[in-house]
Amino acid sequence: MSKKIWRHFHKKDLQERWQVLEEAGILSPESYQALTGGQGLSLEMADQMIENVITTYQIPMGLSLNLTVNDKAYIVPMVTEEPSVVAASNFAGQIVNAGSGFKAQVKSRLMTGQVCLTGPADPDLQNHFEDWVSAHEGDILDWARSAYPAILKYGGGPRAVRSAYYPYKDRGFYLIYLDVDTQEAMGANMMNTMLEAVKLKSCQALNQSLASDASPVFDPLMAILSNHADQCLVEVSCEIPARKLSRPGLAGSLVAQRIAYASDLAQVDPYRAATHNKGIMNGIDAVVVATGNDWRAIEAGAHSYAAKDGAYRGLATWDYDAQAETLRGQLCLPLAVGTVGGSIGIHPQAKLSQDLLGHLPAQELMQVIAAIGLAQNLAALRALVSEGIQSGHMALHARSVAIQVGAEGEEVAQLAAALADSSTINQETARELLAELRQEKNKY
Structure with missing residues (x-):
């Protein structure tokens, strides 16, 4: 698809933009009708999705047109009410394209859930629990597979088991973590089905292993997917010629150095880190919402990952290479998104977004969303360290x-x-x- 058709897209009126999309041939007839006919989420469908429906709440959808990831150009739908977000992603994408675009890779894509049993806070019991989990990993994986066998035919399923123990007050929390390949789904329902089965069977087996005539030692407290998705990570990076960052009265090399300093500040000051990360999530949330994914889960995962070493830090980092006169950015975070399940196949605008993106597999969608996040961070930092954010x-x-x-x-x-x-x-x-x-x- 020629980039020429997108030229001056922001200067066109709505009908002209729709015409460009029609000429590009990237929308299904149903999506085009939903776009031009105002056929969003119907009240009838909304009434089936949540309780006590009275109406629907609409938010603008715009397009980021300058995103290149791993040498592939994307049209990225973004749903947001914040005025600067779409403009910033387009602007930053254009700057990054002056280099070699974004490079991204999925480091791992496993969802993690936990089973929690409670029992006495006892070091000997802790040792017994940890030894039992290690010895029965195969059984635990089998219990999980049996609870949700449908995922196996798609190449997914449970992959790993580990344990943890936390004494607190007068009790001990005995945890079994389960990592699952959910394939194209985010997999919350799948995970919770597996975890419920593991909870009941593991608690019963553990109590039997103690061979006690007294009341059961372990009690099954809960089983639930975790949004601390540290086994579902994507990494994106870019290199930008410093000259492309120049501002009136400021050389590009100086702007690049100041961006690196601002990035360093977000590594040591939690007040700045929170706003640094909020800017990243401005872009990420907009694409997550557009694609019908759970933005609350993504937010929870991103912010918990930002504090993974015990201190809350900026998720994106920037370094300036003075010799090469290049600014290098990197972002690594969990993105537990899916392309099937939930509201993805129900909401007309989510289907429209899939058409615009080209019906990406989940791992490629992770890469695109991460690149939008890094682009958003670049645009914000460039403004902050030069003319300021307010202009x-x-x-x-x-x-x-x-x-x-x-x-x-x-x-x-x-x-x-x-x-x-x-x-x-x-x-x-x-x-x-x-x-x-x-x-x-x-x-x-």
Whole structure:
């Protein structure tokens, strides 16, 4: 597909953008109809998804058009209400393409769940538990397979077992962790079915192994998928010529060095790290939502991984090579996403997103989402260490304020421009300027 068809896409109106998508031939007839006919999630379908439905809540979907990952170009749908997110991903993607694009690899793709048994906080019992789990790993894997055999024919299934023990207050928590290849699914229901079976069988077998006539020592507390998905990791990196980062009055090499310093700050200061990571998740969440995946699970996994060594740190890092005049970025995080299951096959917009992306397998989707996250981080840091974040944000904020006070059609852009030129961007000023615009228009 030629990149020329996407030229000046952001300057086109909605009908012209739809025409580009139709000419590109990347949408199914159903998706194109859902796009142009406003046929999103129906109230009837929504009423089947959650309780007490009264309406649906719509959020804009835009496209990131400049993303190249492993030498392949992607059209990436993003669902977000934050004005700067889609623009930032497009801008950063363009900068990264001046180098060699993003390079990504999935380091592992296993979902992890846990079975928790409780019992006395006893070192001897701990040793017995750990020895038993090690000796019965094969049995535990068999119990899990038997609970959900359907995944086996797709090449998936349980892969590994390990144990942990945590004494707390007057009890001990005895944990069995199960790692599962869920193939194309995120796999929450699959995992929980397996884990429930392992919980009951392992607790029974452990109590029998103690050969005690007294009441059972172990009690089955819970079995549940963990969102700390540290066995489902993707890594993405990029190299950017420093000259591509220049700003008015700032050489690209200086901007690159300052980006590296800002990255270092996020490794030592949790206040900065939280905002550093929030910016990354601005992009990641937008694609996760668009593809029908569970953004809450992704958020939980990302932030827990950011604290994996006991301190909360920035997920993305940047280093400046002064000799090569190159800025290098890297991001590694868990992304437990799927391409089947959940709302993915139900929500019309999720199906539309799959068409736009080209119906990617789960591992490739992980790579694309991670690249969007690193692009988002680059755009934010470049603005922060040069002109500051507000100049770009306020221009977009002006459009939001214009809409809030009732500007319509061409008035939105006109009022936003007038607000941007004013010293104050608020609703009171916007109403005054809108009245002036309309008064001037009525003269003719």
